[in-house]
Every structure is written in C-alpha cells, then in structure tokens.
Amino acid sequence: MSSTCSLVINGKAIRAARGDTLVEAALAGKIVIPHDCGTGQCDTCRVRIYAGEVDACGTRQGSTVLACQARVSGDAVIEFDAVPAVVKRKGTVTGLVALSPEIVEVTVALGKGLGHRPGQYVACSFAGFPARDYSPTLRSDGSGELNELIFHIRRIPDGIVSSELGRRIRVGHEVRVRGPFGSAFHRLGSGRLVLIGAGTGWAPIWSIARAARFREPDREMVVIAGARDPHNLHMGEALDWLSRSGVGQVVATASGGEPKPGQLAGRPTAHLPHLRESDVVHVAGSPALVAAIRLLAASVNATCYADPFVASARKRSLRHKLFDLLFARRPSADPEVPVPAAPRSAA
Template identity: 45%
Template sequence: MSKSSCTVTINGKKIKANVGDTLIDAGLEGRLVIPHDCCSGQCETCRVRVLSGAVDDLGTREKDTVLGCLAVLEGDAEISYDPVPIVKTIKGTVESIRTIKEDYLEVRVRTVRPVIWLAGQYLRATFAGYPPRDYSPTTPLNLDAEEGVIVFHIKVYENSVVSSKLGKEISVGHAVKLRGPFGNAFLRRQPEPILLTSTGTGFAPIWSIAVAASMGQPGREIRVIAGARTRDGLYMRDAVRWLQNHGVPITLTASDGDNETVLRDRPQDLVGPLTADHVVYSAGAPAHVEAMREIALSSGATFYADPFYVAEEDKGLTAFAGNLLRKAAAPFATASAGR
C-alpha cells in the first residue's frame, strides 16, 4: 500500500515527501540535510520551527519547535531551522593539559585547520586509542584564544576510560580527531535578555555564550548563575572577574557556600521572575537542566538545553543502568556522551 504524498517546505525549499516521514527523512529525500546528530530525540541538534501545516510532534513540542528526528508529517507543512556550520572531521593534537582546579582540566587541541563552531555547540573528540567523548569548546578562562586551537573544560572522573587518562596516557602531542559542531543550544544574536545557568563543566558552553554576547552585543542584558556541588567545583575564578568587569552579573552557588560570595541555593532557585521575552540557556547536570526547562517554559521564555551525561563506561554498570533510567524518564533531554 503506497503512502500518501505531501509537500514540506524547509527553509524556503519545497520537497515532495510522504505522510509519516520524519522531518529529517523528508529533508534527506529532497537532498536537504537538517542539522542532526543522535537521531533518537536526545541531542536536540535537530530542533526546528514549525511555521505552518500538519506535523505530529510526538511529544517534542516546545513553543513553535519540534525535534526533526521524531516529529512526523501528517500533511503539507513548512518548517525552518537556524543555519549552522557544516559538520566536519578535523585532525589535531593535544597542545596542553592544565589543571584549573582539583579534578578540573583545561585541555587545548591544536587542529590542522580552524574548527568553525557557534558559542554553545559541542564537538565529538576522539583521542587516538580511546572512545569518543562530547565536549563543549569554550573561550579560555583568561581569554588568550588562539586561531586553530580548541579549548575544553573537562571534569576528571576516577578510573574513567578517558578523563582519568588525561595528563597521563593522553598527554601533549597525542593525536585527536574532532567532529562537529553539533547542538542547538547556541547563541542567537537577538535583542532579548539572556539568562545563562550551569552546573559543573556546563559552565564551558555558558561561558562561551556569555563572552560572545557581551562582546558582540554590548547592550544586551545578560545574567549568569553558575553552580557546583561544592565550592571546589567552582573553577571559574578568572571568568567571574572578567564578567563582573564587563557589567555581567554572575551568581555562584554550592552546597557548602558561605552565603556571601557563594550562595547555598540551587541555581534554579535563584532564577527570579522570567517573561516571554527571556532567552534561557542551561547546561550541566540533567536534573538542573530539566528543572530549568520547566521554569522557562512555564513562563513562556525561549529555552535551549544542554544536559551533560557521564559516559556509561566511566562508572560501570551502575551508571549505565542509571543513565538508561534517566533517559527513559526524560526522553527528549539533550544527552551528550561523556562530558
């Protein structure tokens, strides 16, 4: 039995498609690639806007957006997505590994040619001989950026497959392949006020967005809330100083905070009033990001999510089972492998 046909317009291009096709499949049939990565409803790289028409969002709708890998056509429709850099694989080598704070590293990779990425996106890094991991490229904490050098903030997990080897088996000169960029939680240069929240190394994409917005849109209202389990996880001292000097308010939180320079509240409890004009970016622990999603969407704000999941191999079978449960409970969260 043949499928009913329909027409989908993607960024102005009309494509013949079949009712029941996912938006990504419809695009591919018309030789138009909608940005995507996991194709399982987790990474949100494929989130697109539905401008009109018949689309079954399959539970992925947020305001006027859906996930292109899951949402299916029910008839003619028009969708659009923001242009992003083309996904490429680029070779490089580890240039430096520096301890920022105990269990937190800054890893710099020099590439054979520049990697083009947008603030807030992520890359898939494969250190030769090790499984791939997803990391968010970021602005150096001291802002000494170099062309052709990618900077990552990486949390070291004891006995992990990759992070615990950094500075040891994986050292300066080690070969690396970077693939990307991926992700939908990147800075859009709109006039609306921005709220940026993070936990742990979720600060990496949040910091890059804050710098890009502050330098590129000096008059835009920006506020940052950065949290960690304990004060030892607040590794961003230089970044805090820079933000304060550039008029960007930043609030730090940790469970052992002094309630003066570091508060004890959870980041999501410090958000305050939001309006439909706000744009919210959240990165880090999945529980934090999901809490922020609920807060943002309930106020009508635009929300971009980048939860960090610890790779299953890093914590053995217990973490593997835990990750499966988390992903089952929140199937449309952004999942990134091995942050």
C-alpha cells in the first residue's frame, strides 16, 4: 500500500501522506483550509467529501467532516466554502446599549472594515482583557455600518470581560479584532431555512435571517428565538420585520417565567416544525440546545450548521475584585449602559 494518496481539494490535486489530518495535508500542498481552534470545537474547518473516503475520527455529519481531526486514509475529493481571509483590525467601542437586564449590545468602530459572512464570528480583545469570541450582528432595526461590528454580550457577574461592560470597558475603549471564523454562515440554497437562536445566539441567527430575506426572498423560512427569561426576548422589532417581510413562522419563546403578550412558553425545541431532509438548519445557543437540534436534524438527514455558545470558565480574580473595592468608581447606575427596569407584574 502506498504511503501517499491523491486528494483533490477545491479542484486542485495534491499528494497527501496517509494519517495526516486534512488541514495538514492541504497545508503541505499549499492550500489553506479555513480553521481556528485545531481541536474540533469551533466547526470552522468543516469540509464536504464528494468522493472517496477519509477517516472522519468521529466528526462526520452527513457528507461533511472536520478537517482538523479527519485523517487521510485513501484517495478523496473534498471541497470547502470560500470565506473572507482572516485579518487583524483595530477599533474602539462607540456604543453600549442594554437590550435586556442581562444582554448588552456593544458597537465597535473599526479603522478598516472586516469582511465576514452572516453567521461567522471573530475573536475580540478589549484592551487589558483576554480575547473572547463574538458573532457580529445587526441592530434590531437592521442597521449597521460597514466599518462597525455589533455584538450581543451576556453580562456574567464574575465574568472577566462581560462584568466590566460600562465600568472599565466604556465608550472609547480600544479593541483588537481577529477573524472571521466559523462555518455556520448563510449560504444560498433551495431547501427551507430553519433558524433557531437562544440567548446571545440570536446575534448570528438575526444576521443570517436578514441576509436571507434580501438575498433569496422567495426561500421558505422558519425563525425561532428563545430565552430562559422572557425579559431577555429583546428582539421583538427584528421578529416583527421578519413577519412583515413574509416569513411564515416566527416564534419568540421563553422556557422560564411568565411569557409576555406575543410570546410562547417552552424551549425552542417545543416549537420546532417537523424537519425534512431538504431543510437547512442553523442553531446557535447553549450546548444543550445545539445538541438537541443536531440530533433532530440528523434523524432526518437534514443539513445542520451549529454554533454552540459556551461562557468562558475563567472568572474574575481576587485581584480584580480587590481593585474594584479599593480604586474603581462604582456608580449606582452607569449612564452609558442603562439597565431597563423589569416590567411590573399585574397584581
């Protein structure tokens, strides 16, 4: 048996060593398959196998595998979607708006635009803080400038980054951005689009939904927005626009608390339509939600692009907390990030 195989990647034939990952084999042939984490977590390097076979190493979904994990085992023909090149950009925070008691909309103006596909993500570093991954989106009214990146960030009380929004991270704060990454982006197609976003996972889903309505207005679409707390279903204006634009099924649902008028109760999976093999499913949210939707999509062999959102395990250190106590100004209510009061409940 030969120690090398023939790989055809996006139409270019190369020789590849058996046992190499597809990313390694491509790089040896001077082809860069988009990738990021290298551990099989981010899904950036998912490629399609059109002919032949590879050792999927447990990453197969339909006809796709993760190129950073799958290994060369024989001759094969593979293809990946062309995406904007990964670049680095500098910018500044120009806006901090509380969308709900937990979620903040952060606007970053870049010195030079950063091209990305709707649904991709970037690595963002606020000066003095570790990098975090965020998905660029649009405001609820669909606005956004070419040199702007708009993020939805959930405030976590002990989060190193998110807890400082409106405190140490304010308008004018310097930012470095690297990207784009991710394969869960909008693609033109004919199958029904089923879009599910929960919590801050609404950010990439809104970006995909808005793009799809303009790029392929006749394509059938279902949109489901979810949250645990009904107060975090902040996307009403966006959902109204989708309904007016012709989307047949638009759902806002909360799994906890008392839903507001126009909202449903339950998890997003409770309102999912019966999936078809021809469907193209996008899901962004908690790992549990993503796993459930992936399983349902796999049961009918539907295409599923998943973007699990996981909070960083790192917490604010004792040093950060002592700094707050000794030096930080702690206003009772930050004027740049007004937190909306929870609506009164009917007595």
